[in-house]
Amino acid sequence: MVAAEVQPTVARSAAFPGSVRTAMDLDHALVTTRAVRRRLDLERPVPRAVVLECLQLALQAPNGSNTQPWRWVIVDDPAQRAAAAAIYRAAIDDVASRPGPRLADSSSPAGQRLAASVAHLKDNLHRVPVLVVPVVRGRLDSEPLFMQASRWGSILPAVWSFMLALRARGLGSAWTTIHIRRERQMAELLGIPYDEWTQAGLFPVAYTIGTEFRPAERGRAEDVVSWNRWSGEDRSG
Numbered sequence: 104m105v106a107a108e109v110q111p112t113v114a115r116s117a118a119f120p121g122s123v124r125t126a127m128d129l130d131h132a133l134v135t136t137r138a139v140r141r142r143l144d145l146e147r148p149v150p151r152a153v154v155l156e157c158l159q160l161a162l163q164a165p166n167g168s169n170t171q172p173w174r175w176v177i178v179d180d181p182a183q184r185a186a187a188a189a190i191y192r193a194a195i196d197d198v199a200s201r202p203g204p205r206l207a208d209s210s211s212p213a214g215q216r217l218a219a220s221v222a223h224l225k226d227n228l229h230r231v232p233v234l235v236v237p238v239v240r241g242r243l244d245s246e247p248l249f250m251q252a253s254r255w256g257s258i259l260p261a262v263w264s265f266m267l268a269l270r271a272r273g274l275g276s277a278w279t280t281i282h283i284r285r286e287r288q289m290a291e292l293l294g295i296p297y298d299e300w301t302q303a304g305l306f307p308v309a310y311t312i313g314t315e316f317r318p319a320e321r322g323r324a325e326d327v328v329s330w331n332r333w334s335g336e337d338r339s340g
C-alpha cells in the first residue's frame with residue numbers, strides 16, 4: 104500500500120490546466136476514499152473554486168456518446184442547505200417508520216458504528232458547507248433498461264471522480280441516495296424540472312478532519328470472479 108498522505112496542490116498539470124498534481128497516489132486514493140460523515144469539518148468553509156475545480160476534473164469521466172447529460176446543483180446557501188437537509192431527514196424517517204431494509208444493520212458492532220455515522224450525518228447535514236445534487240437528463244423511472252443503464256452510466260462515473268478529486272485535496276463526501284424517496288420535494292426546493300431530469304443522489308462536501316483514512320473491509324476479488332463463463336458457485340463464505 105502506498106502510504107503518501109494528501110498534500111494538496113503542489114503543481115499544475117500542463118496537459119489540463121484545471122487539474123492539479125497532488126502527492127496522493129491514485130491507488131491510495133482508490134482505497135481510502137470512504138463515506139465520510141463524522142469527520143466532515145463543519146466549521147471550515149469550502150470555497151466555490153475548490154468545488155468547481157473538482158467538478159471540472161470529474162467532467163472528464165466517460166459518458167454515453169459524449170452527450171454529457173448532466174447538471175450539478177451545488178447548494179451552499181445556509182437556508183437552502185437547511186431545507187435540503189430537512190428533506191433528507193424526512194426520507195430517513197420514512198424508511199425508519201416502515202418495514203423493509205434499513206440504511207444500517209445494527210445487529211453487529213460494525214453495523215452499529217455505521218448506524219451512528221449515518222445518524223450523525225442526518226443530524227448535521229444542514230451544517231455541512233456544501234451539498235451537491237448531480238442530475239441526469241430524462242426521467243429514468245419509465246425508460247427501458249438499456250436507456251437506464253446508459254443514463255446512470257453517464258453520471259455515476261463522474262460522481263465518483265468528483266469524490267476522488269475531493270479526496271486528493273483533503274475534502275470528503277459520502278454517497279447518499281436516501282432523499283430520492285422524496286425526489287420530487289427536493290426538485291421543487293432546488294427548482295429542478297422533475298419531469299425532465301433525474302437526481303442521482305446527494306453529496307455532502309467538506310474538508311475532512313484529518314486526512315488519513317483506512318482501506319475498507321471488502322471481499323477478495325477471486326471470490327467474486329468467474330473467468331470466461333458465469334459460475335453460480337458461492338465462494339464468499
Ligand SMILES: Cc1cc2nc3c(=O)[nH]c(=O)nc-3n(C[C@H](O)[C@H](O)[C@H](O)COP(=O)(O)O)c2cc1C
Nearest residue numbers: 136137138206217221224277278279280281282319
Ligand atoms: C448507492 C449508495 C447509496 C448510499 N446511500 C447512503 C445514504 O443515503 N446515507 C448514508 O449515510 N450513506 C449512504 N451510502 C454510503 C454507504 O453506506 C457506504 O458507502 C458504505 O457503508 C461503505 O462505506 P465506504 O464507502 O466508506 O466503504 C450509500 C452508498 C451508495 C453506494
